[in-house]
Amino acid sequence: MARHFFERGAVELARALIGCVLVHETPEGTTAGRIVETEAYDQGEPASHSHRGPTPRNQVMFGPAGFAYVYFSYGMHWCMNVVAGREGRGAAVLLRALEPVDGLALMAQRRGLALDAAGLRRLCRGPGCLTQAMGIDQRCYGADLAAGPLRVLLPEAPSRRRIAAGPRIGISKAQELPWRFVLADNPFVSGRRA
């Protein structure tokens, strides 16, 4: 994926990433998933980690677009963002769910799930779940998503995308913004559909 693809505002990038494929090559094997749910975060609204300016944790959000912002959530889970916007703007897109595409056995092993219908649906449903399935953690902080072992690809066969927007999940501020995007009617999205 060319750098140019990522260089736009978080809301626009959140829509554009729906249907793209996230790949991670590790010594254990390769996993890949189609992005079916995203959320936009920008320094101009109070729900964003970048709202109060750069800190050691969020500094990559203020750098150039197309790099990974990975943070530790609730003492248990890793969450992954794609940095958006121009350098100096704290903007990023949270990946909330993937449709598993490749390396399903490795994903199931990392998640401790069986590869039956129920396990398959839960493999990458939720921001903490998809990072566990893909083997994403603090080592991926700042990773270049345009080229490298963790990267974003355009879909091989771009399907017609019906994208629905709604309020973001799990936040207490700026709840009115419809900055969550899902691939409509996709069974792998987390939470509610809209």
Add this chain to the structure above:
DNA sequence: CAGATGATGTTCT
């Protein structure tokens, strides 16, 4: 199905 709750560590006030 919906709603409540505990586990757990980092960051900020």
Add this chain to the structure above:
DNA sequence: GAACATCATCTGC
């Protein structure tokens, strides 16, 4: 001390 961009598991419909 509180808040937190979560998840699995429990309860009661």
